[in-house]
Every structure is written in structure tokens, then in C-alpha cells.
Amino acid sequence: MDGRLQIFTGNANIPLARSIASHLNLNLGRAIVGVFKNGETRVQLEENVRGSDVFIVQSLTTPVDHHLMELLLMIDALRRASAQRVTAVIPYYGYAKQEKKTTGREPISAKLVANLIATAGADRVLTMDLHAPAIEGFFDIPVDHLQAxxxxxxxxxxxxxxxxxxxxxxxxxxxxxxxxxxxxxxxxxxxxxxxxxxxxxxxxxxxxxxxxxxxxxxxxxxxxxxxxxxxxxxxxxxxxxxxxxxxxxxxxxxxxxxxxxxxxxxxxxxxxxxxxxxxxxxxxxxxxSVASLFAEAIIRIHKDLSLSALFS
Known part of the structure; x- marks a missing residue:
């Protein structure tokens, strides 16, 4: 990648995002991630990301739907601001237990979430210990699956x-x-x-x-x-x-x-x-903390190096 490395975060796990950025000797990218008075999620980037290799750190934690929406809107904002590549760093992937139908008339929610992330414009996903490893196959973009x-x-x-x-x-x-x-x-x-x-x-x-x-x-x-x-x-x-x-x-x-x-x-x-x-x-x-492991994975992705050594 020719673009500079930038790290942004939603509100799901700011301490982990800060720790990852610290391991990379970077500051978190400045962005407004909040809520409008009518309850809708608000996202506004306050950094120039044109041509950058951007990583968004966002666990899908409680409230899961709200943090998912933050992630989707941040991906869309980065795409529209001409980021060169956008990687969704999802330490905890919500809806992972809903990866198959256990009875009739149920959704496969983990697949729908994967579709939403890809449709929003993410180029790849970095995650950790998916409850069902088959979820990797729900994505049509690269997925790097770390293990704790x-x-x-x-x-x-x-x-x-x-x-x-x-x-x-x-x-x-x-x-x-x-x-x-x-x-x-x-x-x-x-x-x-x-x-x-x-x-x-x-x-x-x-x-x-x-x-x-x-x-x-x-x-x-x-x-x-x-x-x-x-x-x-x-x-x-x-x-x-x-x-x-x-x-x-x-x-x-x-x-x-x-x-x-x-x-x-x-x-x-x-x-x-x-x-x-x-x-x-x-x-x-x-x-x-898993911050050092995510930081190492991010720098390897940024430099187009193999991540195989991290899975040993």
C-alpha cells in the first residue's frame, strides 16, 4: 500500500483502539461518532483520509445494533472520502451464534451482518475467534481470523x-x-x-x-x-x-x-x-490484552505481509 496508515474507532471499545494505536505509535483518527437528537447515528470524519489505508476498530458489543450502525456509517464515510482501502477490525463479531437455522422461519443473522459490512464498502475484515469459523465463508472479501x-x-x-x-x-x-x-x-x-x-x-x-x-x-x-x-x-x-x-x-x-x-x-x-x-x-x-496481536496484524496487512506467523 502506498497510502498512509490511519486508525479510527467507534464507541464500542475505545480503550482497545487506543492501545492498538499506541502499539503502532499512531494517534487515533479524529472523528465525530455520536447520536443526533432524533436518535439516528451521526458520523463525521475530521481527518483527511484520501488515499489512506484505514482500519476501523469496532467490536459489535452491547448495544450491538447501534455499534453495528456506527461501523457501517464509518465505512461509508471513509469510502466517500476516497480512502484507498478500508479494513473493518472487529475484535468481537456480534450475531456469531446465529450462523445457522436451528428451527423454521429463522434468519441467518451472521450472514446478513457480513453482507451489510461488505455492502457498506469494507475491503477486508480482521476479527478474532469467531464463534463459528464458517462465518469466514459468509464474506466475499478477505477475512483474517486471529486466535487468542x-x-x-x-x-x-x-x-x-x-x-x-x-x-x-x-x-x-x-x-x-x-x-x-x-x-x-x-x-x-x-x-x-x-x-x-x-x-x-x-x-x-x-x-x-x-x-x-x-x-x-x-x-x-x-x-x-x-x-x-x-x-x-x-x-x-x-x-x-x-x-x-x-x-x-x-x-x-x-x-x-x-x-x-x-x-x-x-x-x-x-x-x-x-x-x-x-x-x-x-x-x-x-x-x-490482545492489542499487541491486533497491532501486529494491522501492520502486516498494511505492508502486504503474510499473517500466517500469527496463527501458530
Whole structure:
């Protein structure tokens, strides 16, 4: 790319955007991203972006629809201001759980969001740990899909924990948990669950030995916290010495923070793809940053270098 590198952000996760820009020794691009008195989203760029290689950092966090609209309007504004290339940096991709129809007369919302982003004018997408990796195929533009697993594994290896078992809280996450346990040198256990209703889960059975071990539950996201709380209870009943949980995206919907705070888990570790609620520390919720990884990916995209080294 001949154009200069510029970073803009919506209002979803300004601290992460600032941290990414800081790693790149850049200032965030100046823009007005707010709301008109009638409730409509307002976007106005206050920087010259003609010919620039622009990255917009915007997680699709609560309120999801509002932050999605901010992203779409910022992409459109940059296109109309003659940016050379626009990359949507979406650390957390909302609607990712709605990637297929589970019953009749339902939308495939994750596909619709992908269409909206491409139609708005994004040239490519940079994201992290999609709930369903198949969502990459919903886009007809390039998608770079980062993984937080190596960063979280480094964090646990630094603790020099012994006799560890990594637990997948459901059958769908076995592949993810297996990669993680290989990175930290642990054994594997799997919890089977069923969902009698949306956002409700019940533990059915467990495969693997956790007695006398330190259990680490590994998942891609924590939403209502119900799955984690039930899994942790089961692990303690099966003889685990301690239980901690880690995930890329800490959504903490509804009363999740209170639920996790009342659970038997000693710690819940998430990344900063989504800002933590104010009461998180009281519930033993900690956070590590993915800003350096996103900064490295952005500079590689800008210089047209391979991102393969970031996926190891």
C-alpha cells in the first residue's frame, strides 16, 4: 500500500483502539461518532483520509445494533472520502451464534451482518475467534481470523501450574480446547450439555478424569455464565482441586457477573475484545490484552505481509 496508515474507532471499545494505536505509535483518527437528537447515528470524519489505508476498530458489543450502525456509517464515510482501502477490525463479531437455522422461519443473522459490512464498502475484515469459523465463508472479501489461544496459553504457562486438565464445556469446543491443552501440556476432559432453551444449558455427562487436578475450562465466549457455573460445579463434584475459566470474549449478559461471582471458580480470565463491566473485579474476573496481536496484524496487512506467523 502506498497510502498512509490511519486508525479510527467507534464507541464500542475505545480503550482497545487506543492501545492498538499506541502499539503502532499512531494517534487515533479524529472523528465525530455520536447520536443526533432524533436518535439516528451521526458520523463525521475530521481527518483527511484520501488515499489512506484505514482500519476501523469496532467490536459489535452491547448495544450491538447501534455499534453495528456506527461501523457501517464509518465505512461509508471513509469510502466517500476516497480512502484507498478500508479494513473493518472487529475484535468481537456480534450475531456469531446465529450462523445457522436451528428451527423454521429463522434468519441467518451472521450472514446478513457480513453482507451489510461488505455492502457498506469494507475491503477486508480482521476479527478474532469467531464463534463459528464458517462465518469466514459468509464474506466475499478477505477475512483474517486471529486466535487468542496462544496469548492465553502464554499467560497460563507463566504460572507454572502442575497437574492441569483443560476442560471443554461442550462437544462443539473440543477442537479448540484440545489445541489449548497441547500448548500448555495438559490432559483433556469434555463436558456434554444440552440446551432446553436459548441461553439455557444443562450438564448431561463428562468424559475424562479431573480428580486431584487443577481444571481450566476453555471456551471462546462467556455469555450468560450459566454453562460455566454448572461446569465448574460438576468439576468440583468430580474431585477437581481448583477450577478456573478462560475465554476470548467476555460478554457477561444479564446477571452473568453475579452468577460467576457466586460460583466455585477461583478466577475467570478473558481478553479485552469487549470492555469489562465495572463490577467484574469483585467477581474474580481478570483481563489480558490482545492489542499487541491486533497491532501486529494491522501492520502486516498494511505492508502486504503474510499473517500466517500469527496463527501458530
Amino acid at each position: 489461544g496462544p496469548l492465553i496459553a502464554d499467560h497460563f504457562r507463566s504460572r507454572n501450574m502442575k497437574n492441569v486438565v483443560v476442560v471443554s464445556p461442550d462437544a462443539g469446543g473440543v477442537g479448540r480446547a484440545n489445541k489449548f491443552r497441547e500448548r500448555i501440556g495438559a490432559s483433556l476432559a469434555i463436558i456434554a450439555k444440552q440446551r432446553p432453551a436459548p441461553d439455557v444449558s444443562e450438564v448431561v455427562e463428562m468424559v475424562g478424569d479431573v480428580a486431584g487436578k487443577h481444571a481450566v475450562i476453555f471456551d471462546d465466549m462467556i455469555s450468560t455464565g450459566g454453562t460455566l457455573a454448572e461446569a465448574a460445579k460438576t468439576l468440583k463434584e468430580r474431585g477437581a482441586i481448583s477450577v478456573v475459566a478462560c475465554a476470548t470474549h467476555g460478554i457477561f449478559a444479564g446477571n452473568a457477573v453475579e452468577l460467576l461471582g457466586d460460583s466455585v471458580m477461583e478466577e475467570v480470565l478473558v481478553t479485552d475484545t469487549i470492555p469489562l463491566p465495572a463490577e467484574a473485579s469483585a467477581a474474580r474476573i481478570a483481563q489480558i
